[in-house]
Amino acid sequence: MSYVEKFEQIIKEQLERVERLNNEEPATDFANKDKIIIGVIDGDGIGPIITQACTKILEKLLAEEIASGKIELRQIEGLTIENRVAKMQAVPDDVLAAIKECDLLLKGPTMTPGKGDDLPNIESANVTLRRQLDLFANVRPVVVPEKNLDWMFFRENTEGEYALGSRGIDITPEIAIDFKVITDAGTKRLARMAFEHAKKNGNKNVTIVTKANIMKKTDGKFLQICYDMAKEYPDIKVNDRYVDICSANLINDQVNSDFNVFILPNLYGDIITDEAAQMQGGVGTAGSANIGNRYAMFEAIHGSAERMVKEGRGAFANPASICRAAVMMLRHAGIMDKAQKLEDVLNDAQDAINIVRDGSGHTANDFTEYVMGRL
Ligand code: IPM
Ligand code: MG
Numbered sequence: 001m002s003y004v005e006k007f008e009q010i011i012k013e014q015l016e017r018v019e020r021l022n023n024e025e026p027a028t029d030f031a032n033k034d035k036i037i038i039g040v041i042d043g044d045g046i047g048p049i050i051t052q053a054c055t056k057i058l059e060k061l062l063a064e065e066i067a068s069g070k071i072e073l074r075q076i077e078g079l080t081i082e083n084r085v086a087k088m089q090a091v092p093d094d095v096l097a098a099i100k101e102c103d104l105l106l107k108g109p110t111m112t113p114g115k116g117d118d119l120p121n122i123e124s125a126n127v128t129l130r131r132q133l134d135l136f137a138n139v140r141p142v143v144v145p146e147k148n149l150d151w152m153f154f155r156e157n158t159e160g161e162y163a164l165g166s167r168g169i170d171i172t173p174e175i176a177i178d179f180k181v182i183t184d185a186g187t188k189r190l191a192r193m194a195f196e197h198a199k200k201n202g203n204k205n206v207t208i209v210t211k212a213n214i215m216k217k218t219d220g221k222f223l224q225i226c227y228d229m230a231k232e233y234p235d236i237k238v239n240d241r242y243v244d245i246c247s248a249n250l251i252n253d254q255v256n257s258d259f260n261v262f263i264l265p266n267l268y269g270d271i272i273t274d275e276a277a278q279m280q281g282g283v284g285t286a287g288s289a290n291i292g293n294r295y296a297m298f299e300a301i302h303g304s305a306e307r308m309v310k311e312g313r314g315a316f317a318n319p320a321s322i323c324r325a326a327v328m329m330l331r332h333a334g335i336m337d338k339a340q341k342l343e344d345v346l347n348d349a350q351d352a353i354n355i356v357r358d359g360s361g362h363t364a365n366d367f368t369e370y371v372m373g374r375l
Contacts (some may be wrong), residue, residue, distance in 0.1 A: 003169050010167060013168045014181055021185035027293040030103070031334025035069060038329070039076045039102035045304030046317035047108025053319035053368040054106065054326050060375050061338050071333075074102060085120060090128035099129070104329055105297040108305040108322065123166045126299075130157050135290035135297055136186065137193050138269060139328070142276040143284060144168055148257040152204075154194035155269025157290055159186045160218070162266045182218040182265065187225040193291070194263045195233050204260035206230070208240040209268050222265050243268040247275055277301050284317075285350070287324030289332065298325035298331050308357065315363045318355040320346065323371070345374045 001009070026173060030036060040055055042048040051186060065071040078095040091099070099105065113119035127134070138155035161180050168178035198204045209227040210219035219371060223240060230238040241249065243264075249255050250272070277286035283302040290297040300321035308314055322348055330339035353370050354361040 004301070006169050014163075014183075018183050019190075021183065024185075025293055028103070029334075030332060031362075033103070035072065036104060036333050037072045037074055037102040039074050039099055039105045040364075041076045041079050041099075041105060041107040041110075043108030044081045044111040045077065045109065045309050047110065047304050047332075047353060049314050049317045049364050050300065050319040050322045051106065051108035053364050054275050054322045056368055057319075057323060057342070057371050057375070058106075058326060058371055061342055062335075064336075065335065067082075071335075073350045076102070076105075079107075079110060079125060081113075081119070084122055084125065085113075085328050086120065088120060090123040090125050091132065096132060096187065099133070099296075103295065104333060105129075105295070106294045106326060106329060106349075107297055107299040109300055109302060111306060117143075120134055127162055127165060129297060131291055133290075133292055133295040133297065134158065135292040135295060137190050137289075137291045138194075139289040139291060140269075140273045140277070140301060141328075142273070142280045144280050147253065147279075148278065149259075151259055151262065152194075152197060153262045153264065153269060153276065154190055155264050155273060156186065156190045156266045157269075158266075159183060160266030179293070180215065180218045182221050184225060186219070187222050188229065189206070191226045191229045191263055194261055195229060195236065198236050199233060203233075203235045205237040205239070206263060207259055208238070209243050209246050209264040209272065210240065211243050211261055211268070212240075213242060215333070219265060226263055233260060239372045243272065247272060250275055250279065268290040273301065281350070284321050284355075285324070286321055287326075287328055288321075289325065289328040290373075291332070298322075298329040299356075300325060313357065313359050316339055316355055316357060316359045316361070317364050317367065319364050319367050320350065320355075333363060337350075341375065342371075345371050350375065 040051060041052045050368060062165050076098050078092060083092060110125040113122060136158050138157040140153040142151045159181050163181040164179040168176060170176050198206050210223045210225055212219040212223045255272060274283055277283045280286060286301040288299050288301045302321055308317060327339050327343045349370055353367045
């Protein structure tokens with residue numbers, strides 16, 4: 001295919017995608033569902049260690065719901081780097097089919113091959129799942145009570161730089177072009193979720209993060225759509241920041257406690273949420289929810305840290321992040337009391353259990369024992 005034909009193909013697919021977005025099904029109301037199937041995906045590297053720790057905790061916390069059949073925790077096999085490389089698929093077909101039988105997913109980090117890994121260049125499983133299950137909102141809370149920081153990030157999760165991340169085109173051996181896609185429908189559904197959250201939580205202020213001075217078309221559209229929607233929420237204070245100064249503001253103690261809710265396109269959201277998580281104590285402490293209308297997936301914000309396992313430090317992987325994600329999952333499922341119970345214990349665990357990556361502190365197992373003991 002010539003690069004012009006490749007480009008045409010991409011445009012055609014995006015037009016079809018927008019058509020689908022405009023005919024979307026409404027969101028599932030989990031609180032009124034008789035049975036919720038939670039698929040558990042271990043992932044790679046430290047994934048199995050932290051995910052199994054969290055599963056043990058959930059089995060205890062949800063013993064009643066599991067016994068009554070309201071909740072099923074179902075192990076999903078095969079989303080490993082070995083199997084994905086063997087099948088040469090980011091998410092092998094049979095694994096995707098098993099995933100689609102579930103409602104919610106608790107997912108450990110999966111490895112994404114990059115340059116220098118000596119692995120075929122298959123796409124990130126996360127990105128593929130987010131796209132396949134149409135998980136359009138990546139919701140990431142960061143809370144630092146000592147600094148009075150209470151942030152909630154709404155990162156667009158299927159568009160922007162990620163929509164065609166592995167579909168860039170080599171025009172000639174000397175010119176490479178990647179794409180960024182922003183749509184009205186894709187931005188509106190994210191912005192709606194963020195504004196509704198801000199409203200429900202006492203009209204918190206909302207900050208829109210872009211680089212619309214440079215990415216004029218895509219970020220320009222994103223910014224405009226968010227501001228248009230803001231008119232429907234007159235009690236919410238809305239402003240915007242360019243992503244560069246936003247990253248500086250987050251570590252500026254003079255202003256960072258003024259922020260509440262953020263709305264960001266995909267890549268800026270990726271970067272800014274790692275920065276924010278670091279302020280809370282590291283990416284190992286933050287949970288992440290990927291929300292769509294039909295499915296939702298909850299995961300640790302961090303990667304699979306293969307190196308920790310290779311160097312024999314796997315036992316010191318911190319399950320806190322995936323457990324925080326599980327709290328978000330329980331809230332999404334409408335199981336509010338258990339979500340609160342787990343969150344309270346996790347807050348205590350943060351002080352009581354000190355897991356450090358160099359292996360000098362507590363282990364994942366100590367963490368699990370502590371949490372289970374307090375439930
Ligand atoms: C995240 C991760 C992913 C992303 C990677 C693993 C593809 O960094 O969830 O933030 O870039 O979105
Ligand atoms: Mg990231």
